[in-house]
Amino acid sequence: MKILSREQFYEADRRTLSAEGIPGEALMERAATRVFDWLHARLEGAPVPVFVFCGVGNNGGDGLVVARHLLDHGYTVDVFVVDYSQARSEDFLTNLKRLKGRKKWPEYLDQGSPLPEIPANGVIIDAIFGIGLNRPPDPWVADLIRHLNSSGAFVLSIDMPSGLYLHRVPEDPSAVVGADVLLTFMAPKLVFFLPQTGVFAERWEVLDIGQDPVYMEEAEAAYNLVGREMVRTFYRPRTKFSHKGTYGHALVLGGSHGKIGAVALAAKAALASGAGLVTACVPECGYVPLQAQLPEVMVLTTPGFSEHTELPDVGAAQVCGIGMGMGTGEPVQKAFLAWLEKMQTPVLLDADALNILSLHPADLHRIPGGSILTPHPGELKRLVGPWKDDFDKLEKALVFAGAHKCILVVKGAHTMVFAQGKGYVNTTGNPGMATAGSGDVLSGMITGLLAQGYEPLQAALLGVYLHGRAGDLGASRTGYEALTATEIISSISQAFLELSGPAGPDQKHTAGG
Numbered sequence: 001m002k003i004l005s006r007e008q009f010y011e012a013d014r015r016t017l018s019a020e021g022i023p024g025e026a027l028m029e030r031a032a033t034r035v036f037d038w039l040h041a042r043l044e045g046a047p048v049p050v051f052v053f054c055g056v057g058n059n060g061g062d063g064l065v066v067a068r069h070l071l072d073h074g075y076t077v078d079v080f081v082v083d084y085s086q087a088r089s090e091d092f093l094t095n096l097k098r099l100k101g102r103k104k105w106p107e108y109l110d111q112g113s114p115l116p117e118i119p120a121n122g123v124i125i126d127a128i129f130g131i132g133l134n135r136p137p138d139p140w141v142a143d144l145i146r147h148l149n150s151s152g153a154f155v156l157s158i159d160m161p162s163g164l165y166l167h168r169v170p171e172d173p174s175a176v177v178g179a180d181v182l183l184t185f186m187a188p189k190l191v192f193f194l195p196q197t198g199v200f201a202e203r204w205e206v207l208d209i210g211q212d213p214v215y216m217e218e219a220e221a222a223y224n225l226v227g228r229e230m231v232r233t234f235y236r237p238r239t240k241f242s243h244k245g246t247y248g249h250a251l252v253l254g255g256s257h258g259k260i261g262a263v264a265l266a267a268k269a270a271l272a273s274g275a276g277l278v279t280a281c282v283p284e285c286g287y288v289p290l291q292a293q294l295p296e297v298m299v300l301t302t303p304g305f306s307e308h309t310e311l312p313d314v315g316a317a318q319v320c321g322i323g324m325g326m327g328t329g330e331p332v333q334k335a336f337l338a339w340l341e342k343m344q345t346p347v348l349l350d351a352d353a354l355n356i357l358s359l360h361p362a363d364l365h366r367i368p369g370g371s372i373l374t375p376h377p378g379e380l381k382r383l384v385g386p387w388k389d390d391f392d393k394l395e396k397a398l399v400f401a402g403a404h405k406c407i408l409v410v411k412g413a414h415t416m417v418f419a420q421g422k423g424y425v426n427t428t429g430n431p432g433m434a435t436a437g438s439g440d441v442l443s444g445m446i447t448g449l450l451a452q453g454y455e456p457l458q459a460a461l462l463g464v465y466l467h468g469r470a471g472d473l474g475a476s477r478t479g480y481e482a483l484t485a486t487e488i489i490s491s492i493s494q495a496f497l498e499l500s501g502p503a504g505p506d507q508k509h510t511a512g513g
């Protein structure tokens with residue numbers, strides 16, 4: 001699914017109107033009726049007081065349409081026009097007239113107005129600003145928003161939580177409506193997925209408003225959602241006449257005294273993701289524990305006892321994942337940089353491999369083109385430097401991926417993949433996955449997919465999707481707190497089964513939260 005920009009939303013609007021030969025108010029009617037239908041299906045005529053706050057643009061127009069339908073269905077409705085500008089949109093005015101035709105006269109709020117009383121059992125429809133917000137709300141509008149937030153009433157925001165920009169972080173987070181539910185039109189917005197802005201709309205749903213399918217197909221989105229629908233386009237189920245050689249040989253290099261478990265998790269995850277053969281390469285201290293716990297994995301050791309002092313030529317393995325639990329001591333740094341210099345094909349670099357590169361920025365050119373880097377935010381900061389806010393972070397990640405011709409997988413609540421000037425936002429996963437070893441599992445999974453011949457970008461996308469899905473399936477049994485990396489590995493099988501079979505009941509990527 002595409003994440004559109006502001007210009008693309010407006011263009012989708014125009015294209016829909018011209019393709020259907022309808023006026024703007026007809027599309028507004030259709031969009032806002034979907035919002036009304038959603039609410040009516042849940043309220044079922046309950047006698048709760050509904051307070052509709054409308055701006056004076058098209059988002060406000062949507063609010064007026066919802067208010068009219070609520071009145072027509074017998075709800076108790078108070079309508080407020082938040083009069084922040086003299087420039088009313090045409091479709092707002094059309095719907096204001098229609099509302100007045102129902103003998104409903106809204107109350108106008110401006111700078112001097114007292115704040116309306118809202119009981120905690122009420123429902124607020126927030127239609128003050130939509131995607132048109134382009135500057136901070138006036139102080140009195142910010143006060144009104146804070147008042148709505150503190151009312152305790154249930155808040156349904158239309159299209160955007162008012163006060164939230166589409167493309168930047170709000171100057172004053174207290175002046176953004178905190179939506180209990182956000183019903184957004186046509187496509188999700190990038191802000192829903194970023195930590196600083198996603199908090200205003202943790203529960204959202206996309207409403208299809210019959211937008212022009214031709215435009216939606218052809219629009220080139222800078223960001224895309226990674227969901228089941230997307231990864232199924234390149235997932236390759238196994239074929240009958242294949243053998244283990246068909247599925248490649250993955251080499252996982254890492255580990256140090258006390259951190260052999262990181263390699264064990266990655267190697268196990270590579271196997272569970274379908275690699276035909278897996279070799280783990282660890283310092284001597286890791287030999288016995290790995291051999292004892294992973295009978296399917298071949299173990300190779302390097303001369304150092306507690307850390308790598310040199311790293312082997314890759315040999316028969318086709319694909320390498322390196323860095324988990326490896327340490328960053330001087331000998332490891334030297335061994336790793338020398339090893340990287342010799343690598344010609346894409347590798348997966350994780351954890352300490354990234355930390356070593358951050359210590360040696362002049363050696364970043366040694367990363368083979370098409371390699372996959374999987375930093376968590378701390379590792380990313382060491383690689384690209386600090387960022388001002390979440391949008392700056394995206395920009396820096398895109399620039400880094402472009403400059404080093406690599407695929408950057410930035411781990412987080414919504415893991416994001418950056419490659420070739422584009423961003424991909426993962427939709428699977430949950431807070432239980434913020435647990436020791438979860439990243440090692442992801443690295444192992446992606447390495448296992450690379451070994452099977454997936455293109456690096458596909459391996460990264462399929463890996464983050466399956467990893468998150470395995471985490472969701474695991475957490476459905478354990479809850480968030482008890483979810484462990486081992487449990488995530490155990491759930492990879494079910495994530496694959498769902499990919500080739502029917503979707504899980506909770507797999508809808510037109511909703512979040």
Ligand SMILES: NC(=O)C1=CN([C@@H]2O[C@H](COP(=O)(O)OP(=O)(O)OC[C@H]3O[C@@H](n4cnc5c(N)ncnc54)[C@H](OP(=O)(O)O)[C@@H]3O)[C@@H](O)[C@H]2O)[C@H](O)CC1
Nearest residue numbers: 028057058059084129130131132133134135136137159185
């Ligand atoms: N296809 C769709 O998605 C549909 C969307 N609809 C709805 O339309 C809005 C977008 O409507 P728009 O009128 O463009 O914008 P807003 O309603 O969000 O804002 C109105 C104007 O307010 C001005 N503005 C911006 N920031 C501020 C501020 N801080 N203080 C005061 N005024 C502000 C700005 O105009 P300027 O000329 O003053 O810059 C805005 O244009 C979308 O979100 C949907 O809800 C349609 O209903 C149908 C289909």
Ligand SMILES: [K+]
Nearest residue numbers: 126127129160
């Ligand atoms: K809104």
